[in-house]
Amino acid sequence: MSPYDPSAFPPFAVTVDLVVLTVRQHALCALSVRRGEPPFQGRWALPGGFVRADEDLSQAAARELAEETGLHAQNGAHLEQLATYGDPQRDPRMRVVSVAHLVLAPDLPAPRAGGDARSARWAPVETLLAEGGQEAPGELPPLAFDHSRILSDGVERARSKIEYSSLATAFCPPEFTVGELRRVYEAVWGVALDPRNFHRKVTGTVGFLVPTGGTTTRQGGRPAQLFRAGGATLLNPPMLRPEV
Amino acid sequence: MSPYDPSAFPPFAVTVDLVVLTVRQHALCALSVRRGEPPFQGRWALPGGFVRADEDLSQAAARELAEETGLHAQNGAHLEQLATYGDPQRDPRMRVVSVAHLVLAPDLPAPRAGGDARSARWAPVETLLAEGGQEAPGELPPLAFDHSRILSDGVERARSKIEYSSLATAFCPPEFTVGELRRVYEAVWGVALDPRNFHRKVTGTVGFLVPTGGTTTRQGGRPAQLFRAGGATLLNPPMLRPEV
DNA sequence: GCAAAAGTGTTTGATCTACACCCATGG
DNA sequence: CCATGGGTGTAGATCAAACACTTTTGC
Known part of the structure; x- marks a missing residue:
């Protein structure tokens, strides 16, 4: 056949x-x-x-x-x-x-x-x-x-x-704060992340986040910068997922 | 319908x-x-x-x-x-x-x-x-x-x-040397890797390689230890692929 | 001896972690 | 004024890159 x-x-x-x-x-x-x-x-x-x-x-x-x-x-x-x-x-x-x-x-x-x-x-x-x-x-x-x-x-x-791509931003609205992005990672992974280190990491990765200039206080506390997703699709170095 | x-x-x-x-x-x-x-x-x-x-x-x-x-x-x-x-x-x-x-x-x-x-x-x-x-x-x-x-x-x-799994061993015969495994990575990625650092890395990752006790000189030079693939399937930390 | 590949040691720089500390708002 | 979340600084641990050096074979 x-x-x-x-x-x-x-x-x-x-x-x-x-x-x-x-x-x-x-x-x-x-x-x-x-x-x-x-x-x-x-x-x-x-x-x-x-x-x-x-x-x-x-x-x-x-x-x-x-x-x-x-x-x-x-x-x-x-x-x-x-x-x-x-x-x-x-x-x-x-x-x-x-x-x-x-x-x-x-x-x-x-x-x-x-x-x-x-x-x-x-x-x-x-x-x-x-x-x-x-x-x-x-x-x-x-x-x-x-x-x-x-x-x-x-x-x-x-x-x-x-971990290794910027896909977490797909869970966020068009404009979002670093804290909102962090809560996405925490929800998806089911872990708690250090807000300070997370902030440094994502803002230091070129092409990941682009500031829009605006700020918001919708989460309470000090006003936070708003960002859009940058053009980068791959994160290098990757976000490290804490051990369970 | x-x-x-x-x-x-x-x-x-x-x-x-x-x-x-x-x-x-x-x-x-x-x-x-x-x-x-x-x-x-x-x-x-x-x-x-x-x-x-x-x-x-x-x-x-x-x-x-x-x-x-x-x-x-x-x-x-x-x-x-x-x-x-x-x-x-x-x-x-x-x-x-x-x-x-x-x-x-x-x-x-x-x-x-x-x-x-x-x-x-x-x-x-x-x-x-x-x-x-x-x-x-x-x-x-x-x-x-x-x-x-x-x-x-x-x-x-x-x-x-x-990069992040032990799959490269699937390209190797049942028993292989660290150098043979390194040449697999070099062929698949099309890059040259430092033999010294590669050796330290793969032998230092627990569960990746298991020594069989044997040695071989089939590659010339000093006899090399033979290994089998260990039980680990995920490599942590991963092998780092050099920039192109 | 010499070439070739295996394997070890060491230095330097990058990066992650943990945590102290300050900033700017709402109530 | 104080609770809340945003953001920066810094010391120590960890790890990768680079490379000098030793080991053990075949020829």
Whole structure:
């Protein structure tokens, strides 16, 4: 059998699933949607959907993101491919290969899913990934399909990538303070960082932050300088993540 | 339209493509195979093939690797998923989504493709990625499909991953010297490293190298200690890649 | 002996950590 | 005036770069 005989390939469905992360109230949160139909009806899952016949994978991811959250990737949010999941048993109905994407977004957007706000929500990743044990009120068992695994991989990617890239700024609004950026790192890593050393580090890395000239006191205390993300995408030297 | 209506999804073919890297004669080389049929007949391409109906993606990659090279992933070689490529135009015949995998292998194996040695070969990645310009004798235009892009992504992944993991040992035979490991880094990064500092660094990182007790003079000069890869997979602190 | 590669020691500079200290606002 | 967060200075530890030097083999 020729390896490229078009009549010989088994048919697959291809989907994109989205790990959409944001930082709210000092916690790393992910977007989840409630499934309205079997399988896993009523369970929480990652947003996603089928790739259309004429769409590239990243286009499909951006479209699903806009449809399910109103977020547009070019508007500050960051979108990248995460990994692909193709276990033959991962969907009980048919053979589905899912190309997961990772989105890092600022806190601004309120979730919406087809106009039904109750069927989409932000939840702390610790809550979504807590398996077994008693659930908090309103919490439900692990995510549908293999979405716990996908979410876990996405969180791990985000945690490691903010070490050596400027991606943490994708969690911030267009203008932000050093303290706000530090609280992003603290929320994503789940650690406390020294504010003094953090300030010196990020302001000393050329191309990371650009002062806008403005200041704000929205965090209280002495007015803080406002910054925009600079052009640099790679941090050298990297931010050091404290030992656990 | 329901997003999970089984009758509504467009059909895709799903393949795995392999970026198989090794170090030979102080150069980073990739495995390429000559295409025997259209499209791109006669051109070089990455090895790969269709995912079968009952196979996981990593199983398919391991199977293709064994079929096309005789390499077995558990035998020292490293296999990991790289990225997925799904441009609607990437294959002129039909909609194909390819899940690329990255393989790092020691130099030992001679390539074979269905018994036909002439249709598979190792070539320096610089040669395979050199686009345009005059080709050396026996060289051909860029790889088929989007395989130049895939190879380029795989090389970039390997270059960055040996910084902070012990993966460089996957390029070495089961027992190797510090100098051999250093020449792996030099070939993959295309730089010269200080042998003294390199030696101190790798032997000082706990869990990276385990001395076997043996020595060898296969590189000439004073006999060198032989090592096996230790259990550690993450290098902390990382190997520092010199500025270009 | 000489070339070649292995391995050790030492100096210097960069950088991270920890913490003392001052600054500018709101209440 | 005081609590709160923003920002600077500085001493010690740690680590990497550079390079002089010794060791052990093959020829």
